[in-house]
Amino acid sequence: MNRTPILAVSGIDKTFTMHLQGGQRLAVLSDLAFEVFPGECVVLGGPSGAGKSTILKLVHGNYAADRGRILLGSGVDVATADPRAVLAARRDTMGYVSQFLRCVPRVPALQVVAEPLVERGVPHDEARERAAAVLTRLSIPQRLWALPPATFSGGEQQRVNIARGFLPDLPLLLLDEPTASLDSRNRDAVIALIHEKRSRGVGMLGIFHDPAVRDAVADRIVDVEAFAPRAGAAA
Amino acid sequence: MTPLLQVRGAGHRYGLRHGCRDVDLDLWPGEVLAVVGESGSGKSTLLGTLSQRLGPSEGSIRYRMADGRVIDLGEESEAAVRRLWRSEWGFVHQDPADGLRMHVSAGGNVGEPLMANGWRHYGRIREAAAGWLERVEIPADRIDDHPTTFSGGMRQRLQIARNLVVSPRLVFMDEPTSGLDVSVQARLLDLIRGLVFDLGLAVVVVTHDLAVARLVSHRTLVMKDGRVVESGLTDRVLDDPHAAYTQLLVSSVLQG
Numbered sequence: 484m485n486r487t488p489i490l491a492v493s494g495i496d497k498t499f500t501m502h503l504q505g506g507q508r509l510a511v512l513s514d515l516a517f518e519v520f521p522g523e524c525v526v527l528g529g530p531s532g533a534g535k536s537t538i539l540k541l542v543h544g545n546y547a548a549d550r551g552r553i554l555l556g557s558g559v560d561v562a563t564a565d566p567r568a569v570l571a572a573r574r575d576t577m578g579y580v581s582q583f584l585r586c587v588p589r590v591p592a593l594q595v596v597a598e599p600l601v602e603r604g605v606p607h608d609e610a611r612e613r614a615a616a617v618l619t620r621l622s623i624p625q626r627l628w629a630l631p632p633a634t635f636s637g638g639e640q641q642r643v644n645i646a647r648g649f650l651p652d653l654p655l656l657l658l659d660e661p662t663a664s665l666d667s668r669n670r671d672a673v674i675a676l677i678h679e680k681r682s683r684g685v686g687m688l689g690i691f692h693d694p695a696v697r698d699a700v701a702d703r704i705v706d707v708e709a710f711a712p713r714a715g716a717a718a
Numbered sequence: 719m720t721p722l723l724q725v726r727g728a729g730h731r732y733g734l735r736h737g738c739r740d741v742d743l744d745l746w747p748g749e750v751l752a753v754v755g756e757s758g759s760g761k762s763t764l765l766g767t768l769s770q771r772l773g774p775s776e777g778s779i780r781y782r783m784a785d786g787r788v789i790d791l792g793e794e795s796e797a798a799v800r801r802l803w804r805s806e807w808g809f810v811h812q813d814p815a816d817g818l819r820m821h822v823s824a825g826g827n828v829g830e831p832l833m834a835n836g837w838r839h840y841g842r843i844r845e846a847a848a849g850w851l852e853r854v855e856i857p858a859d860r861i862d863d864h865p866t867t868f869s870g871g872m873r874q875r876l877q878i879a880r881n882l883v884v885s886p887r888l889v890f891m892d893e894p895t896s897g898l899d900v901s902v903q904a905r906l907l908d909l910i911r912g913l914v915f916d917l918g919l920a921v922v923v924v925t926h927d928l929a930v931a932r933l934v935s936h937r938t939l940v941m942k943d944g945r946v947v948e949s950g951l952t953d954r955v956l957d958d959p960h961a962a963y964t965q966l967l968v969s970s971v972l973q974g
Contacts, residue, residue: 502962
């Protein structure tokens with residue numbers, strides 16, 4: 484295994500200041516540090532509210548860190564990079580599969596899934612073929628492909644989201660409960676996708692509440708509670 | 719390489735009062751910048767300042783032209799700025815009637831900017847206009863109709879075609895979707911997104927609608943009382959707002 488991390492997080496603090504609640508400060512993470520290497524799936528563990536989703540959002544750049552480093556294998560520090568560098572990292576280095584599909588309402592499912600490939604320069608036809616293949620694997624019937632996912636059930640939307648997130652070949656994938664509302668057959672399909680990514684050297688950082696899924700995919704578990712700010716500590 | 723648009727300390731005064739002030743920003747090709755805020759926040763004044771539609775302004779606004787020269791817009795003659803409008807810039811108004819000639823056919827509205835750029839061959843102009851109408855999803859058989867007979871969404875798409883037909887490098891948009899029904903808005907946003915990507919356009923879009931910013935923009939500036947109170951990656955600004963005012967804006971959005 485390549486021993487250069489694809490993601491190296493160190494010294495990260497995260498506090499939310501809520502101005503609408505009189506400037507109340509909510510410290511979520513203190514001195515967070517962990518690494519993800521190519522070809523491994525690191526799972527964030529800990530009870531809900533411990534800051535697992537916050538970590539994924541910090542790495543993806545949706546949340547700003549108070550201090551510390553979030554170093555990608557490409558050398559970009561997401562914690563300090565300017566917006567253009569973060570956008571470039573999202574295009575070339577890291578993908579994010581969120582819990583909910585967020586896209587323009589009237590775009591057909593096939594296009595929603597193919598879009599990340601097209602944006603990375605893959606020809607339209609090839610992108611559509613690959614999108615169709617992954618939708619088939621995730622049991623989205625062909626009659627739905629031309630329809631916008633907004634009309635789909637929750638589970639179908641989530642599978643479209645997974646297809647979209649897994650399709651581009653990126654060295655790092657962030658997974659926020661990708662199996663949460665899936666039946667067992669589709670859960671197994673997602674586990675198989677994760678195993679394939681891993682065998683191709685992709686590093687993954689994920690949240691999985693389902694213990695069976697977690698056991699099936701986790702190479703290591705990072706206990707997020709170890710990075711809880713101490714009560715009463717000066718932020 | 720330098721940004722397409724490099725803005726430092728930009729501002730505009732109405733008499734003694736500032737409409738906007740101390741604005742810094744860089745805009746690169748292919749990038750969409752959303753300027754959000756409530757009415758009166760100075761976002762439209764900023765758009766007018768950047769696009770030189772308002773009179774003399776404070777600070778510096780440098781623009782990199784197609785030929786690579788970087789010019790300071792404040793020092794350019796009116797004629798030079800008019801030339802930019804004809805060939806390198808576009809402006810999409812909230813009300814399509816402000817950007818279209820309502821009593822000229824749809825084809826004429828799209829063909830006119832080409833004529834202003836020296837196109838003379840009628841057949842080619844009509845062909846280019848027809849191509850653009852198709853691209854903005856206006857049926858070919860409407861090419862000779864006046865925009866007065868079009869729906870709001872069609873008018874707005876026609877205005878976009880009229881702007882993009884000359885292959886501008888920088889397009890300013892002032893609340894391009896806010897006069898439209900919700901269903902029509904989605905279609906227009908999707909169209910704008912696709913065109914921006916295909917053409918590698920740089921866009922400054924002013925909107926009071928955070929959903930518009932999220933769907934079409936890479937970066938967002940939040941304005942209040944004429945100043946930028948927060949800026950950054952759009953999803954960072956909207957998911958983890960730091961300024962009190964941005965938190966108020968984000969928390970005021972109705973959850974659908």
